[in-house]
Amino acid sequence: MAVLGLFQATGCGQVDEGLPKSEVTFQTTEQASSSTDYPGPCQGETTVSGTPQYLSSDYHGVNPDTRFITLPAQGRFRAGISCVGTAFYVIRIGYDSALCQQRGKCDPSSFSTMTQADLDFVATNYPSQVPIREICVKHGFGWYDGANAAPGTYLAIASSGSGFGGLVDGHGTMDLYAYHGNNGNWQPVNCSRPVPxxxxxxxxxxxxxxxxxxxxxxxxxxxxxxxxxxxxxxxxxxxxxxxxxxxxxxxxxxxxxxxxxxxxxxxxxxxxxxxxxxxxxxxxx
Known part of the structure; x- marks a missing residue:
């Protein structure tokens, strides 16, 4: 999987200002975050089975790192990201997805040929199908949110690149959480926990x-x-x-x-x- 142009990206630790307006409003970032924060679930939510997932990519090691997550109902994603020269995506897959119908990437056998152009096409034209998209140069830990995600299966990707003539090689981690309930509406970090x-x-x-x-x-x-x-x-x-x-x-x-x-x-x-x-x-x- 080729993820290109990592070191030309802007907005380390922030939503890329170059993204379409619809995507900027869909994805939010919380600054001054800490890995000791409580990510969820919040009151009225349930943790999606099989989550959280922890992705770690390294240009000289596991690269890319991928996971599959299935939302049983409308929900939301929360990603804790720290990185150097790494791209992170959570994108909807399946035969009814834009990735399949518009780019021909319909099953796991075709995902190995997926490019950043495929991912960015879906993110630009079908932003609701890419609840998480963060392409960073370098930043410490921060929270990224994708709310109101439709039910279905999603592919989470962490892919690192190399820049400046090989002087800087990418590596990054993403702690990915998923919840359903509350119609998938955005919830703050350190929210009120569910009452048992x-x-x-x-x-x-x-x-x-x-x-x-x-x-x-x-x-x-x-x-x-x-x-x-x-x-x-x-x-x-x-x-x-x-x-x-x-x-x-x-x-x-x-x-x-x-x-x-x-x-x-x-x-x-x-x-x-x-x-x-x-x-x-x-x-x-």
């Missing part, structure tokens, strides 16, 4: 449901015999197709009229006058 959910506190929290924590959550997946907080007094029911809620045991024929349908755990029960009790058989009158 606690099953058994009687509150149905984000990430919980009747299947994962029936003692807190009352919905269609809550088991019929499950009671709220395991106290034994309130059961999860829906009556006549209404919303699910915690209720004390209902008496057929007195509290609920004949013909009432009670639903729990995916099973319907009917209040039938013929037996004066709840039954799974539909009442015949």
């Amino acid at each position: 959910t606690v099953c058994g506190n009687g509150i149905c929290e984000v990430g919980e449901n009747g299947a994962s924590c029936g003692m807190d959550c009352c919905d269609a997946s809550t088991a019929c015999g499950q009671t709220w907080m395991n106290y034994g007094g309130y059961y999860c029911r829906s009556f006549n197709g209404g919303s699910y809620f915690w209720t004390q045991p209902a008496t057929c024929g007195s509290q609920y009229p004949y013909g009432t349908r009670s639903t729990c755990g995916g099973t319907n029960y009917y209040c039938c006058s013929s037996i004066n009790n709840w039954t799974t058989n539909y009442c015949a009158y």
